[in-house]
Amino acid sequence: MKTGFDSPTLGRSGLLVLLAGQLLPMIDFSIVNVALDAMSATLHASSIQLALIVAVYGIAFAVSLATGGRMGDNYGRRRVFTLGVVLFGAASLLCGVANSVWLLLLARALQGIGAALVVPQILATLHVCLHGREHTRAIGLYGGIGGLAFIVGQVLGGFLIFANIGGYGWRSVFLINIPLCLLIVLLASRTIPETKKSRQVSIDLSGTLLLAGAIGCLLVALALGPLLHWSWPCILLLAAFPLLLNRLWWVEVTLENNQGSPLLPPSLIRLNGVRFGLSIAVLFFSCWSGFMFAVALTLQSGLGMTPFQSGNAFIVLGTAYFLGSMYSTRAVEKWGKLTTLLTGCTLQMAGLLALMATFQIAWPDVGALALGPATALIGLGQSFIVSCFYRIGLSDVPKDHAGAGSALLSTVQQAAFGLGPMLLGTVYTLVLQQHGNYKTAVLAVLIAEWILMLVLVVRAVISRHQIPALPSQDAARDHRTRSRSG
Template identity: 50%
Template structure:
């Protein structure tokens, strides 16, 4: 039954958010283990990109499928299946004996994460109302980002601690006991919800989405190594007809009331389209930032994993503070104002980071990086909070699963593709600057700054057409 009369309660909310942290932490936890994995499994720079990117792409491809299964079979049931799959895949990641086994386990891990995530946002959306709903969505957005940073810092400590001589493997093994605890308590504290009318699964749309993302991922990851050979260029070109075919299929299924993977009628909502733009520009740059910074600090500056992780402490602290106060700000100001504020702060932080690398160069430490990364983190939290509020603003309860699938799919696709896209930019810059990481990372930071400026300009234009308050009524421009 899909009703707001059932509430998860505090214990259920904690379990759901703990389940949310697991896959998001693993989106970033490998970043601080890059150097250790390279030495242990003899991984190349391209394989390091794929370790991060394949997880994100598998996550993105299976998200909408996981959402549909949760709508039909029960969101708590799929949540528990996802936690079990994720825990098993984490065990396999830690036991991997070569890079191929690790890559395969990361794909399974991403698929398990995709069963977890859509159930959380949809459950919160259909079981909570008013102030409780607003607080839960803020926690969902805030904890997601905090988990990303915790992955950097906690992963660095686990790798450097080298408990039982397992090194980077502990970064994956740590998930197993947490998954077991969540599984043991979820049946009691997490309410079961589902759609009143089951929907068919769009297998064709799922397959096309997987092919499209792979056609983007592999050329971006393998391009520098394969010198942009014609198969890679052909794969990029193939994205256009594949996307057109997916759109035609979705429109046909919607006319037949067959529930396409990504419903065009939801994409027609300005709030959803704006959320898609934020996902494409912000989240790809975010994961690219974490990957490129971790690689620069470990390989370029020679930091140990724990030192690399500690370099994100200031970012994590300011992110937490910003996420904590974001609901109060959103209660007073429109979401577009909060988004612009976050973008402005982040742009200042990125420019400060460029100046920091130019000033300190190879002598940078966690302390010298702290002021700039602190600004970046504060701005990021405001952007993430705005993303979920904008995207889910006009969604009805019966569309909660489909809408959360669209937003989460685009978010995770961007997070997955970010390391491949911006890793390629960093590798090109390294080649142009003869292996000097300082000017190379500044090339990436300049590109990210430009993307945030573009997003800010689009936000300014969107304010004229769409009112985006989160906590008070307004008249929506139609």
């Protein structure tokens, strides 16, 4: 490994700067949800356009993620990290001054690209610069940032809109990024060592463009379909989606056969563990982001909550997720990956049923207190599922392909995050248009999510016979082995 230093070291201050860099783009997944109603009023955006504002960030993040990782390997991780933070800050400024939905969509896409330059450099730098207990502790902090970012995003977004500092309203949820980005850029050069690979790896530009085209066709079709009553242009875009995926597969196969470095390595996709991990990514993470979009919009537009009240309504969910994340490693060691995953699915599905009952019984007097028990179950279940995602997905990936496997899973994960608001948002919009009732619309989304989670459970039960690394008794087997050796 070639580095900018003879012996690259990462101190506590450098670790904090890296984690701040990770927190920044992750907050933007959740902070926008509490600003949806205010955006709609200012920009006259429809519910589909609001879903696009949420989704385009995740899509741009997904299709640029692997390329961002390769750029860091080739040109220096600190350099690309800093470039990503600068781009993210500039895009945040553009979001903050946008006077139309389409300009905001462009700015959100640029934000996603900036985030994709930032995030891969963080984990890579931790792996290169830290060892032993310091490495373990840093990875634990890295994993827990997700729950923390969720809480901070919801509460901070609601507070900023409520405070209306400088009269900027919802725009402040983007403008707040600018001073934070400047501070990170100033500190990065002083605290983060430069590292990169000794041999450059080619960037799969054709694969990236085909993936972007495929997801873009699906995204635009889902966005315009309800508005254009599924006319022939929408059908044409939907038809192009599988064709582009098929072309992407053959391009990746050809590149891998020629000893290249494909964006989505076919040899890894053929592994049972990776396939199951991709199933988790598509089913769970699309549900997660779609759920957040639909419930946030319901709380504000349907129940008349302020952004501050809406943000506070998710505190219990975020706290449960964070606490569950802290316990999840112990749960996996005690129960095994598959049992932990199924436990998470069970908790999530029970929480969804409880949330349906809460909306049905308490509507329209649904407050944060009433939502607490159901959202606590959902948050706890989510934390268990997420804790198993990479463990299962990388369970049979060779160690020397761990980086490519992680990039593959992350790419599909972020794509699912982006598509979720469009998929469940389309259900939400169609039901809302037909019934004109927010309660019916959100219940339809929760039912759809429950069914998708049931599909994941069935997939998990089937996979216990297909994937040797997944048996629910793997922890018990390890314990028996240790007992015999003792």
